[in-house]
Amino acid sequence: MKKAIVMTLLIFLCFLLQTGVFQWISFGGIMPNLLLILTASFGFMCGEKTGLLTGFACGFLADIYSAYGAGTGTGDLIGFYALLYMLIGYYNGKFTRLFYPEDLKLPLALIAASDVSLNLVCYCVMFLLRARLRAGYYFLHIILPEAVYTLIIAFLAYPLFLAVVKRQNRAERGGNETFD
Amino acid sequence: MSPVIRKKRKKFHIPAKYLLIVLSGLCVLMMLFTFRTNLFEGPLKTAVGYVAVPFQRGIAQIGGRLFQRSRELGQLKDVLARNQQLQAQVDALTIENNQLMQEQYELNNLRTLFELDQTYSDYEKTGARVIASDTENWFYSFTIDKGEEDGISVDCNVMAGSGLVGRVVSVGPHFSKVQAIISDTSNVSATVLATSENLIVEGDLISVTSDGMIRFSQLSDQENRVTPGDKVVTSSISDKYLPGILIGYIHSINTSPDNLTKSGYLTPAVDFSHLEEVLVITELKKTE
Numbered sequence: 001m002k003k004a005i006v007m008t009l010l011i012f013l014c015f016l017l018q019t020g021v022f023q024w025i026s027f028g029g030i031m032p033n034l035l036l037i038l039t040a041s042f043g044f045m046c047g048e049k050t051g052l053l054t055g056f057a058c059g060f061l062a063d064i065y066s067a068y069g070a071g072t073g074t075g076d077l078i079g080f081y082a083l084l085y086m087l088i089g090y091y092n093g094k095f096t097r098l099f100y101p102e103d104l105k106l107p108l109a110l111i112a113a114s115d116v117s118l119n120l121v122c123y124c125v126m127f128l129l130r131a132r133l134r135a136g137y138y139f140l141h142i143i144l145p146e147a148v149y150t151l152i153i154a155f156l157a158y159p160l161f162l163a164v165v166k167r168q169n170r171a172e173r174g175g176n177e178t179f180d
Numbered sequence: 181m182s183p184v185i186r187k188k189r190k191k192f193h194i195p196a197k198y199l200l201i202v203l204s205g206l207c208v209l210m211m212l213f214t215f216r217t218n219l220f221e222g223p224l225k226t227a228v229g230y231v232a233v234p235f236q237r238g239i240a241q242i243g244g245r246l247f248q249r250s251r252e253l254g255q256l257k258d259v260l261a262r263n264q265q266l267q268a269q270v271d272a273l274t275i276e277n278n279q280l281m282q283e284q285y286e287l288n289n290l291r292t293l294f295e296l297d298q299t300y301s302d303y304e305k306t307g308a309r310v311i312a313s314d315t316e317n318w319f320y321s322f323t324i325d326k327g328e329e330d331g332i333s334v335d336c337n338v339m340a341g342s343g344l345v346g347r348v349v350s351v352g353p354h355f356s357k358v359q360a361i362i363s364d365t366s367n368v369s370a371t372v373l374a375t376s377e378n379l380i381v382e383g384d385l386i387s388v389t390s391d392g393m394i395r396f397s398q399l400s401d402q403e404n405r406v407t408p409g410d411k412v413v414t415s416s417i418s419d420k421y422l423p424g425i426l427i428g429y430i431h432s433i434n435t436s437p438d439n440l441t442k443s444g445y446l447t448p449a450v451d452f453s454h455l456e457e458v459l460v461i462t463e464l465k466k467t468e
Contacts, residue, residue, distance in 0.1 A: 016232070019312035019323070020239035024247050029389055029453065030317055048196035056203050062315040064228055065323065065357075078224075079210030081316075086207070090200050122318055127364065127385075134386060141389050142317055 003168055007042075007054060010164065014038045015061045030145045032153040033115055035062055039085050040114040041107060041154075041161045043092025044099045055089025056082050084121060088114045101162055111154045112147050119143040225352035229327070233311065233355045237325050240311040244456050303422060303461045305339075306330060310455050311355070318385070320360040321346075324458060327354045331462045335420050339459045343449025344368070344414060344425045348460065356460075361427065362388045362452055369418035370396070370427055373411040377401050381412065381427055387445055388452075393431055397443035401433075408432060412446055422465050 014034045022031045035058040043051025059082035066081060092110055099106060123138050132138070308324040326332055328351045336348040338358050346360040361368050366383035379399035387393045399406065410430045416423035426449045433444040 012232075015315075016235050016239060018315050019232075020236050021243060023313040023322075024243050031313070033316070035315060049194075049199060052196060052200050052203065056207075064224060065312065065315050066319065066321070077211055078214040079207040082210070083204060083207035086200065086203055090196065093196065119318075122316065126318055130365075132364070132385075137386055142385070146317055 002171070006164065006168065007050075008057075010161075011035075011038065011054065011057050011061070015058070019065055027149060028145065030142070030149055032149040033118075033146060034153060034157060035059075035085065036088065036115055036118060037111055037150060037154045037157050038161065039089045040092045040111045041158050042165075043089040044095045044107060044110055045101075045162065045165050046093075047096045048090050048093030051089030051091075051093035052086045053089070055085035055087070059083065059085030080125075084118055088118060101166070104158075107158055108151060108154060111158070112151050115147045115150045116143060119146060225350070229352040229354050233323075233325070233352075236311040236323070237309070240309060240325070244309075247454070304463050305459045305461050306332070308332075308458055308460050310458060319365065320363040320383070320388070320452065321349070321357055322360070322455065323355050323357050324460070325355055326460060327352045327356050329353055332356050332460055333462075333464065335464060337414075337420075337422055337425065337461045337465075339425060339461065340450045340455055340457070342426055344421070344427045345450050345452075345455065345458055347420055358458070360452060362394055362448065368421055368427065369415045370412050371415035371423075372399070372401075372406050372430070373413050375401070375405045375410070377406060378415050378417065379412070381446065392448070392452075393445035394428060394448055395443065396430075396446055397436065397441065399433070399442040399444070400440070401442050406430060406433060406442070418465070420465060422461060422463065 014037075018031070018034045022034065025031075039051065039055040039058050042054045059080075060078070062081040062085065063078045092114060095106065095110060120143065123135065123143065127138065128135070306326060308326040308330075310322050311325045312323040314321045324338075332348055332351055334348055334351055336356075338345040338347060344361060346358050346363070346366065348356045349359045350357045359366055361381060361383055363383045364385045368381040369378065370381045371378050377399055379396045381394055381396045384395040387395050396412070408430050412427045412430060414421040414423055414425045414427060428446040428448040431445045431447045433442050436443050
């Protein structure tokens with residue numbers, strides 16, 4: 001129960017940072033993706049289930065605030081990012097067994113891979129299907145800069161998330177509870 | 181950790197795989213539902229309005245102030261030097277302004293005479309603050325802190341300074357989401373002011389990210405009368421945008437591969453990189 005409250009607050013906080021603060025630190029119009037860092041890191045730190053639930057929540061919030069689908073029908077398209085983020089959380093959860101808190105390489109590699117794959121899918125669905133064919137440009141100017149910037153932010157954010165998880169584990173005493 | 185002491189909890193556990201399938205199904209269903217209907221709009225908007233918007237409003241205020249402060253500090257030296265220059269310019273302009281004022285009087289008189297009272301300075305407007313941005317980098321949209329209860333509705337035109345920013349695509353009680361004209365899915369019907377030729381201004385992520393331009397197409401200009409620098413305003417045949425709002429200036433013109441129309445790029449009148457305050461025109465275009 002306590003874990004759920006902490007997670008909700010954390011997701012909400014990251015969402016506020018993402019929509020409110022990151023536009024001020026955007027670099028050449030590119031914002032890092034904190035919601036993705038959160039989803040991916042809770043995926044590989046706490047397992048598939050936590051990952052996919054976190055992803056679902058983050059994606060749902062991203063859906064509400066994105067303009068995709070705004071021109072198509074009467075309202076917004078909800079569920080697209082929720083599905084993507086959820087899959088990312090789930091598949092990051094597959095790496096729980098390989099994950100060691102001391103090792104920084106795997107988390108960062110996973111976050112980078114998640115970001116690139118999220119944006120590749122976004123490109124394919126939202127741009128390629130509308131005949132925007134210059135994939136190389138989009139990769140070099142949107143996907144890659146975002147992945148790099150996200151990695152830089154992950155350097156700062158991931159240790160914080162790790163500290164939260166460690167604290168929770170200690171509080172629960174059992175320790176194996178979070179790694180279900 | 182001893183298994184004897186530890187009470188065996190009879191908690192119901194759903195395996196992650198099933199949870200994934202169920203939630204994926206839910207997402208797909210939501211997508212199908214929200215693609216054509218706005219079933220969730222109401223409750224969702226209310227929830228967001230009460231939970232997230234107050235925080236975002238606060239953050240936007242603080243962020244705006246900090247950004248302003250850092251910009252102020254960085255530009256202080258610059259500003260001091262320019263102040264002197266500008267002071268001289270002010271004197272010159274005051275004289276010019278006086279002359280223009282006289283002409284303005286004359287113009288106003290003539291306008292009332294001809295009942296041509298239709299420039300966009302007359303539209304009912306309300307100021308709003310940008311409080312949140314899109315979470316992704318693919319489209320340009322943002323959230324403002326005024327909504328339905330401030331008289332805003334879907335398709336209201338949004339301006340910043342004297343240029344067109346975009347239009348409202350969804351409204352909540354005290355916030356609304358704006359899609360910018362530089363967004364990749366945005367299309368605006370526009371007119372070249374000098375020659376009254378119509379064209380379509382298409383938001384395009386590539387030209388926006390590479391050099392801050394907006395693409396236009398479908399310009400039929402057989403006599404090559406349109407030149408770079410011409411003003412482009414919203415056209416009177418647009419069904420969402422009010423006529424005569426400045427979009428930008430033509431930057432370059434090319435002939436389309438079909439040899440019938442022309443396309444090219446225009447420089448937007450609005451600086452989209454740091455929008456803080458916008459004006460929302462509460463009047464809607466009447467198409468009936």
